[in-house]
Amino acid sequence: MALDLLHEPLIQTDAGWHSLPGLLASMARGEVQVFPALRPHQRPAWHMFLVQLSVMALDAVGRRDLPQDEDSWRAALRALTPGFPDDEPWHLIGQDRARPAFLQPADPGGLKWSDVATPDALDMLITSRNHDMKREIARQAAPQDWIFALVSLQTMEGFGGAGNYGIARMNGGSSSRVLLGLAPARAGATQIDPSAWWARDVRRLLTSRKGIGGKTLLWVEPWPEGRSFELSELDAMFIEVCRRVRLILAGERIRAERSTTKAARIAAKDAKGNTGDPWAPLHITEGKSLTLGDQDWTHDLLVRLLFSEKGEWAKPRLAVEHADEASEPMLLVAEAFARGNSKTDGFKSRIVPVPKAMVREMFGERPVALANGVMADIASVDLALRNGLATVAAGGAREKVAKPHYGRTQPARAALRRQADELFFPELWARMEVTTDAGFTPLRRKFLETLAGIARDEFFRALPAMPCASLMRPRAEARGRQALERRLHVAMANLGANPDADLKHHEVTDAQA
Incomplete structure (x- = not known):
C-alpha cells in the first residue's frame, strides 16, 4: 500500500475525495469550500503548502493559467520530481526507506528511530499543559490525517531540543511562521473561500516568476548527516522539511518513526526568517520576519504592521491588494502560533472583513x-x-x-x-x-x-x-x-x-x- 497522492483519492473535501492533482483541479474550478478533516491550526500550513507547490509546478511546465483538469496538474507536479519515474516522492508510504516519500526525506542509514503512534502526536503542537488540544488521540487516523500532520510539522515547526531543528521561514527556533494576507470571502459571507484564496495567491505569485530558481521540494534531496542547504541554493517558493520522519505500515495501521539530525536542513539562522516568504511581515531596518511571541492579533499589532506612520514593517506581498480585487469584498487573515521556548501559547487567528469599497483604499495614506x-x-x-x-x-x-x-x-x-x-x-x-x-x-x-x-x-x-x-x-x-x-x-x-x-x-x- 503506497498511498499514491498523484492517483489515489486520499483528501476529503465538501466536493468529494481527491488525489492531490485532482484537488488542485477542483480548486481551480472553484468547487472546494471545506476540508472536513483539516484542524484549525493546520489551515495556514495547508494553504501555504498548496500555493507554493502549485506555483513551482506550473512554473516548471511554463504555464501561467490554472488548469482545471487532473491530468495537467499531475504532469506539472511530476515536473518537480523528474528523477523519480515511479513517483516515490508522492507516495505516503515509501516502499524503500533509501528513497524519499511524501514530505519524508530518504533514510541515509545509521540513524536511531523512535515510534510515533498517531498523526496528532507527529504534528507540531507543543504545549506545557497539553491544553490547546489533546495529543495522541487520533487512533483511527485516515491517510489524510497523516498528510495534514506532515505538512504542519515539516513547514511550520520550531526548535524542539537537541537534534530537532525548526524551519528556516521564521526568526529563530522559538519564533513563528506567520501568515498575513488578503483572502476572498465567500459570496454573501465573512468566511474564507479556500479555492478562491488559493487561486488568488497562485496567480499573484506567478506574475513575478521567471522559471525555477533552485531546489524546490527539499524532501526529494539526499540528507546526509550534518549537511545543510544554503538559501541561495533554493527556489524562492521552496517547500522545506525540517525533521527526519518516515511513515510505515504496522498491520493495517499507519505509524510514524522519527529521528534527530546533527544540523538544520537549511543554514538560515542569519537570515532571521527573511526568506522571501510572501505571507511574512518583514521589519525593514532589522531585516527580520515577525515573531508573534506572546502577542495576539490585536488592532495595535495589525496597525503597526499595515498602517504604521514610521513604516517599520514591509507589508507581505499577499497582504496587499491587486488592481482587479477592488470590486470584491476581502478578508484580512492573520494566523500563527504564539511560540515560546519549547512550548506554544496557542494558535492565534484573526479574520478581519474588509468591505468592497475599502479594498483599494486600505493601503493608501x-x-x-x-x-x-x-x-x-x-x-x-x-x-x-x-x-x-x-x-x-x-x-x-x-x-x-x-x-x-x-x-x-x-x-x-x-x-x-x-x-x-x-x-x-x-x-x-x-x-x-x-x-x-x-x-x-x-x-x-x-x-x-x-x-x-x-x-x-x-x-x-x-x-x-x-x-x-x-x-x-x-x-x-x-x-x-x-x-x-x-x-x-x-x-x-x-x-x-x-x-x-x-x-x-x-x-x-x-x-x-
Whole structure:
C-alpha cells in the first residue's frame, strides 16, 4: 500500500475525495469550500503548502493559467520530481526507506528511530499543559490525517531540543511562521473561500516568476548527516522539511518513526526568517520576519504592521491588494502560533472583513492617519478609566495616586481594550467612507460614546476589587467617578481637535505611572 497522492483519492473535501492533482483541479474550478478533516491550526500550513507547490509546478511546465483538469496538474507536479519515474516522492508510504516519500526525506542509514503512534502526536503542537488540544488521540487516523500532520510539522515547526531543528521561514527556533494576507470571502459571507484564496495567491505569485530558481521540494534531496542547504541554493517558493520522519505500515495501521539530525536542513539562522516568504511581515531596518511571541492579533499589532506612520514593517506581498480585487469584498487573515521556548501559547487567528469599497483604499495614506485617530480615541477613554480607578485605589487622595494604584486598574483596562479591539476595524472602515468634516464629527462622537459606556460599565464592575478602607470608600468612589467623567468630558470636548493629542498624553502619562 503506497498511498499514491498523484492517483489515489486520499483528501476529503465538501466536493468529494481527491488525489492531490485532482484537488488542485477542483480548486481551480472553484468547487472546494471545506476540508472536513483539516484542524484549525493546520489551515495556514495547508494553504501555504498548496500555493507554493502549485506555483513551482506550473512554473516548471511554463504555464501561467490554472488548469482545471487532473491530468495537467499531475504532469506539472511530476515536473518537480523528474528523477523519480515511479513517483516515490508522492507516495505516503515509501516502499524503500533509501528513497524519499511524501514530505519524508530518504533514510541515509545509521540513524536511531523512535515510534510515533498517531498523526496528532507527529504534528507540531507543543504545549506545557497539553491544553490547546489533546495529543495522541487520533487512533483511527485516515491517510489524510497523516498528510495534514506532515505538512504542519515539516513547514511550520520550531526548535524542539537537541537534534530537532525548526524551519528556516521564521526568526529563530522559538519564533513563528506567520501568515498575513488578503483572502476572498465567500459570496454573501465573512468566511474564507479556500479555492478562491488559493487561486488568488497562485496567480499573484506567478506574475513575478521567471522559471525555477533552485531546489524546490527539499524532501526529494539526499540528507546526509550534518549537511545543510544554503538559501541561495533554493527556489524562492521552496517547500522545506525540517525533521527526519518516515511513515510505515504496522498491520493495517499507519505509524510514524522519527529521528534527530546533527544540523538544520537549511543554514538560515542569519537570515532571521527573511526568506522571501510572501505571507511574512518583514521589519525593514532589522531585516527580520515577525515573531508573534506572546502577542495576539490585536488592532495595535495589525496597525503597526499595515498602517504604521514610521513604516517599520514591509507589508507581505499577499497582504496587499491587486488592481482587479477592488470590486470584491476581502478578508484580512492573520494566523500563527504564539511560540515560546519549547512550548506554544496557542494558535492565534484573526479574520478581519474588509468591505468592497475599502479594498483599494486600505493601503493608501488616509487609513494611516485615520487608524491613529481611532487608536487615540481608545487611548483617551482608557486613560479616563485608569485615572478613575487609580483614584479609588488611592482612597480618593488624588495627590497620592502612584504606580501601585495604576497597577490595580489593569484588569478593567484589559476588558475595555478587548471590547475596543472588536470595534476598531468597523470604526476604521466607517471613517474611511466619510469625506466631509460634517460627517466625521458625529461618527467620532458616536464611537466615543460607545467607548465611554463600556468604560463606565468596567469602572463599576471593578469597584469591589479596589482596596480601600471602608470609612474612606464613599469619598474614594465619588472622586473616582469624578476623575473618570472629567477625562471622558475632555475626550468629548476635543471632537473637533486632532485625536492624536490624547494619544501622546496617554503614552507619556502611562510611562510616568
